[in-house]
Amino acid sequence: MVSIDVWNASVDFPIFDAKSRSLKKLALGKVGGKIGSEGRVPIIEALHDINISLRHGDRVGLVGHNGAGKSTLLRLLAGIYEPTRGSSRIQGKVAPIFDLGVGMDPEISGFENIMIRGLFLGMSRKEMEKRVDDIAEFTELGDYLSMPLRTYSTGMRVRLALGVVTSIDPEILLLDEGIGAVDAAFLEKARDRLNDLVARSGILVFANHSDDMLVELCNTAIWMDEGQVKMHGSLREVVTAYKGRDPYEHLSPDTLARIGQSPVLSGNGGE
């Protein structure tokens, strides 16, 4: 059973090199978590009292301004940060795409990088060898896969990373904002694959600001603000509240038909 449960979780970062005592009573306004200091070491409360339960088939869009805790939340859900207070339980094979440069070696070829990333995500060498052709075809990188990764553009790296995570059947897919760097045509292709993947096996959490991408991939949304969940509900409600306008307003009838939404925000707003 694929599931993510987080109970009253907080993530506090100790800031060891911030010696200044003036930080002590400073609570920043809009950007960043609250800065507190209970002991000698100043602390940034990046996440505060998070309660989330996600189950099979949940496709969650993550919205919120910079420093609201979106990336930290994704890492909490990935199990990279274990909550400093509260608890979390993640069941399922997690595949994150956070930073496209990390876990990829610029000096070695695309093929080699596919292998290493796959191994990191819990695959065996044999399993990856079977998937390499499929990934190569999906990414459309062709002969470029034999070139060192430093010759790749950002978009090409995104293709590679997406190719790997979508080919290994992860159960929990966590995507940070970076994947917006690919072109529309590829995104179309990736969308189908991601939808397919989520329908088959799991949970998707996707941090993004673009209405189009959120609408295509997600059915619910979480609005993060100052390290807290400000709102958790249907995508349409949350994005409307966050952006102050209905994300479905400007979509073409074709798109709306495909994702099964009516052009006007109805009373209960959404599904």
Added chain:
Amino acid sequence: MQHTSTVDRPAAPLAPDSRTFARAFGDVRDAWRQRELWGHLGWQDIKQRYRRSVIGPLWITISMGTTALALGLLYSQLLGQELSTFLPYVTVGFIVWNLILGVVTEGTEVFIANEGLIKHLPAPVTVHVLRMVWRQVLFFAHNLAVYVVVLIVFFPALTEPYKMEGDTVTHPGITWTVVLALPAFVLLVVNAVWVALLFGIISTRFRDIPPVIHSFIQLVFFMTPIVWHVGVLNKFTDGEASWKILIAEFNPIFHFLEIVRAPLLGQQQDWHHWVVVGAFTVVGWSLALLALRNYRARVSYWV
């Protein structure tokens, strides 16, 4: 609208399991299972380092050979030793020392250096340690070629009983006991893992530790019987045991060195070295597991 999937939300566990021995052991166990990963990464590290060089990893062997030859020549003369037995002694000592040096210096930075990976890909922290130790083992394997060459060159001298200047004992020469080097090496590697885990965790929290270790390790090299041997300590007491032997005995690295080196050179070996190493293995792993239990989950916050 209430989100539908919250319906089957289970109750929160009474206490988070972050700081339990089960999770600490689980980390080590999971990391061991992912040996294809760190095995691959360790190889990659070595290939990476020599990617654009013409003779590649052969450089590792060449630099070791040159160093061993030069140090062996110099110190055999300084200490009035027979070159045919002292050069192999210095070579083996230096090869093993290089492994220890690598583990200690890179061990302190094992998590700091992998900050990116730790923050972006969920994996047991021990994976990074095993990758580093595996890389050091591969370096060791490259250096072992120098031992083989030296062994061939000085084979006649090393297979006969020999005595080193200042020693009271006569070494029997290389016999079947050479196989003891294998369990000794395994013990050395097992200890390398806890050293890297423990020092790695401490150094990630206290960034003063790596520079301290880096400057201290130089001193340890000179204090450890590598380019000199313990017999020299008693040279001026006509071979009689004196307090001076404690200079070596209080140095833990001496015991680790000795259990690997003695079989490879066919030297007389005292059992107490194995006891000391065994004790260090048990105590060290206990400390490392304790550190892992308490601070495993903090590593990603500290890097």
